[in-house]
Amino acid sequence: xxxxxxxxxxxxxxxxxxxxxxxxxxxxxxxxxxxxxxxxxxxxxxxxxxxxxxxxxxxxxxxxxxxxxxxxxxxxxxxxxxxxxxxxxxxxxxxxxxxxxxxxxxxxxxxxxxxxxxxxxxxxxxxxxxxxxxxxxxxxxxxxxxxxxxxxxxxxxxxxxxxxxxxxxxxxxxxxxxxxxxxxxxxxxxxxxxxxxxxxxxxxxxxxxxxxxxxxxxxxxxxxxxxxxxxxxxxxxxxxxxxxxxxxxxxxxxxxxxxxxxxxxxxxxxxxxxxxxxxxxxxxxxxxxxxxxxx
Numbered sequence: 001x002x003x004x005x006x007x008x009x010x011x012x013x014x015x016x017x018x019x020x021x022x023x024x025x026x027x028x029x030x031x032x033x034x035x036x037x038x039x040x041x042x043x044x045x046x047x048x049x050x051x052x053x054x055x056x057x058x059x060x061x062x063x064x065x066x067x068x069x070x071x072x073x074x075x076x077x078x079x080x081x082x083x084x085x086x087x088x089x090x091x092x093x094x095x096x097x098x099x100x101x102x103x104x105x106x107x108x109x110x111x112x113x114x115x116x117x118x119x120x121x122x123x124x125x126x127x128x129x130x131x132x133x134x135x136x137x138x139x140x141x142x143x144x145x146x147x148x149x150x151x152x153x154x155x156x157x158x159x160x161x162x163x164x165x166x167x168x169x170x171x172x173x174x175x176x177x178x179x180x181x182x183x184x185x186x187x188x189x190x191x192x193x194x195x196x197x198x199x200x201x202x203x204x205x206x207x208x209x210x211x212x213x214x215x216x217x218x219x220x221x222x223x224x225x226x227x228x229x230x231x232x233x234x235x236x237x238x239x240x241x242x243x244x245x246x247x248x249x250x251x252x253x254x255x256x257x258x259x260x261x262x263x264x265x266x267x268x269x270x271x272x273x274x275x276x277x278x279x280x281x282x283x284x285x286x287x288x289x290x291x292x293x294x295x
Contacts, residue, residue, distance in 0.1 A: 033132035036123035041176035059114035070239035131211035164205040
C-alpha cells in the first residue's frame with residue numbers, strides 16, 4: 001500500500017499573502033500550458049495544481065511593466081517583485097496627482113506561476129497526464145486562495161488544493177473576450193467561470209513529482225535588470241531624458257509606488273494570451289488577505 005504523502009502546508013495562506021508584497025514572467029515556451037480554443041471562443045480542461053519542489057509556496061508572483069510610449073515599447077520585469085526599486089513605479093508615484101491616466105497605463109501587472117498536471121483536455125488530448133507550468137491572473141489566484149482560506153462565516157472547509165492526497169482538481173473554463181485598444185481588437189481569456197471540484201487523491205504522484213519544474217528561477221536576481229538599465233530604457237520609451245525621481249522621494253500628494261490602484265493595468269497588446277484588461281481596485285482583496293492571515 002502506498003505511503004500517504006505528507007507535506008507541510010502550515011501557514012500557507014500567510015506565505016501566499018506575504019509573497020505579494022514584492023518579490024520575469026518568461027516569454028512563452030513549451031513548458032507553459034495553453035488551452036486550445038474552439039470556434040465558439042471557449043476552452044475547457046481539468047488541471048491539478050501541484051506542490052513546488054524548490055519553494056515553500058507552490059506558486060510564485062511576478063510583476064512586470066508593459067506599455068507603449070512615444071519612444072517605443074517598454075516590457076521589463078519590475079524589481080519590486082523581489083523587493084527592489086523600480087524607475088517606472090517611482091515615476092508613476094511622482095505624476096499620480098497630475099497625470100493619473102498615464103500612471104495607470106504604465107502600472108505594474110501581476111501574474112502567478114506554478115506547476116500543474118493536465119487531467120483532461122478535450123482540445124489537446126496529448127496534453128493529458130503531462131506536467132506544465134501555468135501562468136495565471138488574479139482571477140484564478142482568488143479562487144485558489146478562497147479554497148485554502150474560505151471567507152469568514154463560509155460553510156466550506158479549507159482545502160489545500162496543491163496537496164496530492166487531499167487537494168482538488170480545477171475545472172479551467174475559459175472564454176475569449178474582446179477588448180479594443182486604439183484601432184486594434186484583442187482577444188483575452190476570461191477564467192471567471194472556473195471552479196474547483198471535490199477533494200480527491202491525485203494518482204501517480206510519485207511519478208508526476210519528478211516532472212515538476214522549478215519556480216524559483218522566475219524570481220532570481222538575474223531575471224531583473226539594474227535600476228540604471230531600466231531607467232535608460234524608460235527614458236527612451238517615455239521620450240523624457242530627465243533623471244527619474246530619487247528613492248523614497250515625492251511630495252505629500254504622491255501616490256505610494258506600490259498602491260493597489262497602480263496594479264490596475266491596461267491590456268498588453270504585445271501578449272494577448274497572458275495579460276488581462278484593467279481590473280477592479282484590489283485594495284479590498286489585499287485587505288481580506290491580511291485579515292485572513294492574522295486569523
